[in-house]
Amino acid sequence: MAKPNKTTLKWAGSKIRIMKQLRPHLPKAKRLVEPFAGSCAVMMNTNYEQYLIADVNSDLINLLDALAFVPDGVIFEATGFFNQNNNPSDYYRLRNEFNSPKSGMSQVRQASLFLYLNRHCYNGLCRYNKQGKFNVPFGKYKNPYFPQKEIDSFCDKAYLSKASILNLEWQDTLSLVDFNDGVYCDPPYMGSGFTQYHTSGFSDADHEALASALKDINDIQGNPITVSNSPEAKELYADLGFTIHEIDAPRTISAKGNRKPAKEIIAVLEGVK
Template structure:
């Protein structure tokens, strides 16, 4: 099966890891992703149904809009990828328009534009909830038409929700499979990158996620796979899981020379896990 790229650029996206993730994920009736992000795992697996959740309402509204109105959305989005819209003045004007808009369709179009024209594909908001990623200065931003079409077609199998990750666990049933790609634990105190949604993702939430995964697997027979940085903290949180180690290139750093490989892990909690 040909690998499918997401139509969004996404810090921490799982495109390069989908083979490793797919090798661990068991078959099931439905794949549930509480932190769907750009959706690379969704796009590169083949479950009968999907429940795709994220706490970012702009992301989920975009997915719902693309599922509902694929043709008109793609045609309207195309108009935002032109020479006229690829300048600093146009970008900041459209960013202001996005931040002032309450129309879900307009925000979805502009969210795609900002993602492809903004710096490094970052998704970042200020304390007031305003999108504040700067202009990316790309010569000709790519319009992901084929990727949008593929996503829209596959989205027919998916339900999209925007709620806390705990709710996704409540929706899970025996026969379902869960893949969790939360905001990662920091590699160091100064490397904490949690501003992807307006609120960060605290250590308490990391611990709650691990607890939910263990409970789902042992008590409800729902297998759960979690990705995270390979740190002492992560090893402690996932001590009851089966650990797979990975090395991954990271692209968040502004300094290209420091974009080195970092250690990640996958923590797998199999259904009915009886590990001590």
């Protein structure tokens, strides 16, 4: 079995390490719709003809869009940041620039700063304070990796699959699901505590609304649905008729330093023709 393709960004909850377990449960469809795109680990490790990747995080989508359409600009500018001495002073200076008003900043500059912060911040986290400011501290890495290969691969994949890259709330993304699409959702996990990847969190009520919306899409249009979540969401999805698969997933980030495998669920609704 070939090693999974890595992604441009480091990302909490990335599906890279469980792709072998996840892939058999993903929807069979021409186009995959992902309302919680994250680092695009699923896109980079599957072979759908088309993709609609969306996320509420505008910084993330700005970077993915730039990598798809102006990768050379991002590579040139971000390389300059990576070639600096890796120290807290430069990190916080660039973080302050990133947190300044975006109206006077080009897409390439904003994307390059986000890539730099992701690869130089603590654990590759993406977290914001209540004012919407990126607030992850310096990561203290000796030689942060510049993901040239991963950028090239993403650009090629986005071009060949005619990927749509959209900054949308999950509700708006689901409104774009067509009859022949498959849907994969990887929301912030229920009970995880890691919900502030955007200024708005993701509550239990949000989880319930998402699960119900996915059930409605399957009932009305027949689209196949797959959802990743924590065991805390098992009852929610089982009660709606999803088939539940339990897996052990490597834990890459833990507030208490515990990196033992964690239980996860994969909830599935088969497509109806």
